Amino acid sequence: MSIAKLIEDFITNSAKSSTPVADLLEQARTIADLIDDKKFAKFCERELNGYAENEKLSDYRQVNGTLDIWYDGPLIKADAKRYAVGNPVIIPCWNPIKDISSIVASGKDYVSPVQDDKNIRDYKNRTVIKLFFLQRIENEVRKKINEWKSSKIKEGKFSLNSDKGTPIINNYGNINGSNFIGSMTNSSATINNNNSFDFKKVSDLIEQVLQNIASLRLTNNQEAELKSDLVEIKQMVTQKDETGVRKLLHKIEALCQNITGSLVASGIISQISQILE
Secondary structure (H helix, E strand, O other): OOOHHHHHHHHHOOOOOOOOHHHHHHHHHHHHHHHOOHHHHHHHHHHHHHOHHHHOOOOOEEEEEEEEEEEOOOOOHHHHHHHOOEEEEEOOOOHHHHHHHHHHHHHOOOEOEEEOOOOOEEEEEEEEOHHHHHHHHHHHHHHHHHHHHHHHHHHHOEEOOOOOOEEEEEOEEEEOOHHHHHHHHHHHOOOOOOOOOOOHHHHHHHHHHHHHHHHOOOOOHHHHHHHHHHHHHHHHHOOOHHHOOOOOOHOOOOOOHHHOOOHHHHHHHHHHHHHHO
């Protein structure tokens, strides 16, 4: 999928209240990575994966709830007043947004499992959060996504063509100083117009992949193997070994096809397809 298509889908989906918040975060994170907006990419990642326990949270992630407490044994009057059912509490929500959305979709208030109160002998408690407060978390995240989208449109990072209704992408694809994605998605299919294998295009592709390999989010083993393959392709290019180069390009193409949601991977696939035509 090209960057233009990704942003077009994101703009369309963000305008729909029916689009799951987690889906918008996934799309926004990919775009933020590509335009090097590290701060917003990090925000998306934390909302998707959850926050560290005891981490300081934004206000919208701290919700009002009640702490239901009851006593198993004889209850004296003072304790009854102090530990009455329904004590108000502020509850930090560290959970991934999908967990919160799942509860919201149920249409019911959240009630935690019953647990013993470690601080008070013979007491038990559970936490109750009204559905409204969990919906507010979803709404706040959706609001932040739309605010980010609006700011990028104002900055000219991407906007809509009023004539065709399609995105005009400005200043995108510049990763580590190289217009990698731009070259992947916009290069013309003229590589083999003279029916000869273009080793220079292969060399350019190798350098671009090496510069942007971190964006593929590979495992350590996958990254090491890819780097090894790229070194081997370099040698084959020097030797004009077209058969060997084609074989390893197919291998890299297969690797990228297993990477979901990465425009860098999509760009590599597009460029390899053109080289192998």
